[in-house]
Structures are given as structure tokens and as C-alpha cells.
Amino acid sequence: xxxxxxxLLAIFVLAIFAITASVGNSVAWEFGASxxxxxxxxxxxxxxxxxxxxxxxxxxxxxxxxxxxxSRYNPVHxxxxxxxxxxxxxxxxxxxxxxxxxxxxxxxxxxDAVTREPSxxxxxxxxxxxxxxxxxxxxxxxxxxxxxxAVSYQFSPLSISANNVPATSFNxxxxxFTSGMDIHSKWDRWEHRAGISFNLSRTANAMTSLFAxxxxxxxxxxxxxxxxAGASASWDDTKSLGLVGLRFExxxxxxxxxxxxFMAKGGIAFLDDTIGYDAEAGLNYMIPxxxxxxxxxxxxxxxxxxxxxxxTKAFGSTLHGAFLSLGFLF
Numbered sequence: 321x322x323x324x325x326x327x328l329l330a331i332f333v334l335a336i337f338a339i340t341a342s343v344g345n346s347v348a349w350e351f352g353a354s355x356x357x358x359x360x361x362x363x364x365x366x367x368x369x370x371x372x373x374x375x376x377x378x379x380x381x382x383x384x385x386x387x388x389x390x391s392r393y394n395p396v397h398x399x400x401x402x403x404x405x406x407x408x409x410x411x412x413x414x415x416x417x418x419x420x421x422x423x424x425x426x427x428x429x430x431x432d433a434v435t436r437e438p439s440x441x442x443x444x445x446x447x448x449x450x451x452x453x454x455x456x457x458x459x460x461x462x463x464x465x466x467x468x469x470a471v472s473y474q475f476s477p478l479s480i481s482a483n484n485v486p487a488t489s490f491n492x493x494x495x496x497f498t499s500g501m502d503i504h505s506k507w508d509r510w511e512h513r514a515g516i517s518f519n520l521s522r523t524a525n526a527m528t529s530l531f532a533x534x535x536x537x538x539x540x541x542x543x544x545x546x547x548x549a550g551a552s553a554s555w556d557d558t559k560s561l562g563l564v565g566l567r568f569e570x571x572x573x574x575x576x577x578x579x580x581x582f583m584a585k586g587g588i589a590f591l592d593d594t595i596g597y598d599a600e601a602g603l604n605y606m607i608p609x610x611x612x613x614x615x616x617x618x619x620x621x622x623x624x625x626x627x628x629x630x631x632t633k634a635f636g637s638t639l640h641g642a643f644l645s646l647g648f649l650f
Contacts, residue, residue: 401574402524402525402571402572402573402574402579403524403525403571403574403579404524404525404526404527404569404570404571404579404581405579405606405608405614405649406522406527406569407462407464407470407649408464408467408612409464409465409466409467410464410465411463411464411612411649411650412461412462412463412464412649412650413460413461413462413464413647413648413649414459414460414461414462414647414648414650415459415460415461415462415616415618415645415646415647415648416457416458416459416645416646416647417457417458417459417460417618417643417644417645418455418456418457418643418644418645419455419456419457419458419476419622419639419641419642419643420453420454420455420456420641420642420643421454421455421456421622421639421640421641422451422452422454422639422640422641423443423449423450423451423452423454423480423637423638423639424443424444424451424637424638425443425449425507425635425636425637425638426440426441426442426443426634426635426636427440427441427443427492427541427555427634427635427636428440428441428492428633428634428635429492429493429553429555429632429633430491430493430494430632430633431493431494431632439490439491440634441490441492441543443507443637445486445487445488446484446486446488446490446497447482447484447486447503447505447507447543448482448483448484448486448505449480449482449505449507450480450482452641454478454480456476456477456478456639457476457477458474458475458476458477458511459474459475459476460472460473460474460647461473461474467519468518468519468522469516469517469518469519470516470517471514471515471516471517472513472514472515472516472517472531472533473512473513473514473515474511474512474513475510475511475512475513476510476511477508477509477510477511478507478508478509478510478511479506479507479508479509480506480507481504481505481506481507482504482505483502483503483504483505483546484503484505485500485501485502485503486499486500486501486503487499492543492553492555493553493554493555494553495543495551495552495553496551497543497545497551501545502545502546502547503543503544503545503546504543504544504545504546505541505542505543505544506540506541506542507539507540507541507542508538508539508540509537509538509539509540509637510537510538511535511536511537511538512535512536512537513533513534513535513536513563514533514534515531515532515533515534515563516531516532516533517529517530517531517532517567518530518531524571525570525571526568526569526570526571527568527569528566528567528568528569529566529567529568530564530565530566530567531564531565531566531567531585531587532562532563532564533562533563533564533587534560534561534562534563535559535560535561535562535563535589535596536558536559536560536561537558537559537561537626538556538557538558538559539555539556539557539558539559539635539637540554540555540556540557541554541555541557541635542554542555555633557628557633557635559592559594559626559628560591560592561589561590561591561592561594561596562589562590562591563587563588563589563590563596563598564587564588565585565586565587565588565598566585566586566587567583567584567585568583568584568585569581569582569583569604570582570583572603577607577608578605578606578607578608579604579605579606580603580604580605581603581604581605581606582601582602582603582604583600583601583602583603583604583618583620584599584600584601584602585599585600585601586598586599586600587599589626592628593628593629593630594626594627594628595626595627596624596625596626596627597623597624597625598622598623598624598625599622599623599624600620600621600622600623600643601620601621602618602619602620602621602643603618603619603620604616604617604618605617605618606649609648609650613648613649613650614648614649615646615647615648615649616645616646616647616648616649617644617645617646618644618645618646618647619642619643619644619645620642620643621640621641621642621643622639622640622641622642622643623638623639623640624638624639624640625637625638625639626638
């Protein structure tokens with residue numbers, strides 16, 4: 321009995337040693353702990369997750385280069401690397417302009433305040449002036465006499481005439497023009513501007529200026545019945561106004577020495593029983609001729625409105641439309 325017990329214990333101990341040895345060999349094989357697998361275990365243990373071959377995956381170079389090229393056209397990035405040319409002290413700017421204006425207006429002229437007519441003479445319905453397709457030319461000159469100060473002058477004439485048969489009667493300057501009457505009308509207008517401007521802020525790519533101008537406008541309106549003995553009336557009206565406003569210029573893009581810029585200005589006219597508004601915005605493309613001298617092409621849209629209202633006379637006109645200007649900075 322005792323011998324059989326000893327025999328069973330011996331078998332149990334041998335089984336424990338056998339299982340332990342088997343487990344140790346399998347662990348050594350898996351992690352390279354045995355002498356035969358030492359090099360394999362070392363190579364496995366030295367794999368780092370930060371290896372360039374594992375984590376640094378680069379995009380296709382054609383895509384990245386395309387995105388870089390596209391980012392150069394983002395307007396947000398144009399300002400810091402864009403240079404805006406401007407007149408230096410002692411330089412001139414000369415700019416002829418043509419303005420394709422839409423015209424509308426009205427006028428009232430009576431002999432005294434008691435008998436004035438409440439109705440207005442309409443430029444389109446009564447006089448037959450065309451509302452669009454009126455080409456108006458002007459010329460502007462600027463002289464920069466100080467680094468931040470400049471003086472300017474602008475002259476702009478206008479002449480429109482038309483034949484019409486009004487559908488309703490109207491009175492003008494003591495004359496009555498009945499419906500169905502053949503009439504010939506003419507509107508002549510001369511505009512003079514003289515002013516001074518001051519650069520409030522000037523950087524390499526933008527400029528903001530304050531300007532004050534004297535605005536003198538002459539309007540001559542003539543209405544006559546067609547025929548030798550027809551009734552006629554004429555009125556010369558002058559307006560002497562002050563005009564103040566702001567002007568802003570911004571460089572958008574430099575390209576091989578040329579400059580594309582944005583320009584906007586606006587002002588308010590007042591005095592002489594008149595109120596008015598003048599605003600324009602456009603793009604300016606400057607081409608260098610030689611050092612410090614440029615030619616430029618400017619295009620945009622302008623809106624100009626003047627209203628005069630007194631006891632015996634009233635005159636209102638609105639002109640708006642696209643403009644094109646060619647000029648020089650020298």
C-alpha cells in the first residue's frame with residue numbers, strides 16, 4: 321500500500337515538471353527567450369511606433385502643389401504682399417473720363433412764391449429727354465504738393481436736347497405749354513469742382529483720404545414751341561455748393577509690375593438750398609511706364625444726385641451709370 325502511494329507521488333511530481341518545462345519552452349519561443357530565437361526576439365522588440373515608415377504618410381505631391389497654387393488667389397492674403405502706387409510729392413495725375421449716364425430730373429420755375437405752380441416739369445414725360453445712352457465726358461487733374469496734401473480740379477459739361485409732344489399741359493417760367501403741342505427742349509449743364517484732399521492713413525497696400533471741394537453747377541433749361549411764333553421759356557440756374565467726403569483705395573494684386581486696385585469714394589453736397597450725394601466705386605489697373613510714373617485704366621459705377629428746392633424754383637437731377645477713365649501719374 322505504501323509502495324503504491326510512493327509510486328503515485330513520483331508520477332505526479334514528474335507530471336508537474338513536464339508541464340512546467342513545456343510552458344517555459346512555449347513562452348521562450350514566442351518572445352524569443354530561447355538561445356536559438358534571440359535575434360528574432362531582439363528585432364521584434366525594437367519596432368518603434370514613431371518610425372517614419374509607419375506614421376509619416378505624405379499626400380500625393382500633385383494635390384499639395386495644386387492647393388498651394390490655389391491659396392495664392394485667396395483675397396485674404398493679397399494685402400500684406402501687395403503694393404499700391406500713389407502720387408509722390410510734386411507729381412500730377414491727369415485723367416480724362418467718359419460716363420455712360422442714365423438721366424432723370426424735374427424742374428419748377430415760377431414768377432413769385434404766391435402764384436407758383438405745385439406741378440413739376442418732368443424731363444422724360446414732358447420734355448422727352450432720353451433716360452439712357454447719354455455719354456458725358458470730363459477731365460480731372462490732381463497735384464500732390466505735400467506728402468499728405470493734394471489739390472484737384474475737374475470739369476464736366478453736359479448737353480441734351482429733344483423734340484416731344486407732351487401728353488399733359490404744364491407751366492414753366494410764366495409760359496403755358498398745352499398737351500399735344502410740338503416742343504423742342506434743351507438742357508445744358510456745366511460742372512466745376514476744385515478741392516483739397518488729406519491722406520488720413522497710408523500703408524503699403526491701402527490709403528484713406530478726406531476731401532473737401534467747392535462744387536459749382538450751371539443749369540440752363542430752354543423749352544420752346546416748334547415754329548417761328550411759338551412760345552418759349554428759358555431759365556439759368558446756378559448752384560454754389562460745398563462737398564465733403566471720404567476716398568478709399570486698396571491694392572488687390574501685383575502682377576509683373578502692374579497693379580490691380582479697388583477704389584471707392586462718397587460725399588455729401590450742401591448749401592444754396594441744395595442737397596446732393598455723390599458716390600462711385602470701381603477697379604483701377606496701373607501699368608508702369610518708368611520709375612515712379614504710371615498709366616492706368618479705371619472703370620466702375622457712379623451715382624450723382626442733386627436736389628434744389630426754393631420758394632420760386634426747384635431743380636433736381638439724377639445721373640448714374642458706368643464710367644471708363646484713362647489717365648497718367650507722372
